[in-house]
Amino acid sequence: MAERRNLPKIVSIVKYHNDGRLTAPAAARNAKPIIQLVRKTVTKPGNALEIASGTGQHIVKLASALPFLNWQPSDVDITRLNSIKSWSNDQNLKNLRPPCILDATEEGWSKKHRDQDLILLVNLLHLISIKETKILIKEISKALAPKGLSIIYGPFMRNGKLISKGDMEFHYSLINADLNLGYKNDIDILNLFNEAGLVHLNTEQMPANNLAFISKKP
Secondary structure, three states: OOOOOOOOHHHOOOEEOOOOOEEOHHHHHHHHHHHHHHHHHOOOOEEEEEEOOOOOHHHHHHHHHOOOEEEEEEEOOHHHHHHHHHHHHHHOOOOEOOOEEOOOOOOOHHHHOOOEEEEEEEOOHHHOOHHHHHHHHHHHHHHEEEEEEEEEEEEEEEOOEOOOHHHHHHHHHHHHHOOOOOOEEHHHHHHHHHHOOOEEEEEEEOHHHEEEEEEEOO
């Protein structure tokens, strides 16, 4: 996934600003519940990696709300990396590192990101294949420090079923663009955690029919 695929317009509705910042309505909507989830899940200082930081709207709010974590934003897309930089420069947060380029669907990326106490991933798995998802989860496990936590947030099937009309429309728009994409099944994700040596702690019900899987490295 060296470059973002040609996806339906509904996937990535963003506004471009003259200073390089991007804004996305979805990122604005889900920032508060994601921050609340991370705050109640992570209570100890440490290093936090956000995979696919996107516009950068989330990471600056996370770093501001959770100053005891040292945040590393990342993305595979240069335009989004520049947006993250612009958002970061506005805030001047000491616990927010410069963004790095990271394709989390490639094997071996964990070697450069060892000993993470938290890895956060928001709204990516439905935009990659199941093969890439397997690689990503295995690499997350390798990158986590012992007792490190991962939070994977996004839209998912429940027991192989789509639970709303909006989910059905979104899922089928994805697979019509690329048969390898689309919602992953919650049960399959739990099995992948087990295969990667991660312990599933909880699945949180989130707004807009999203789920957040919380897992831990023993």
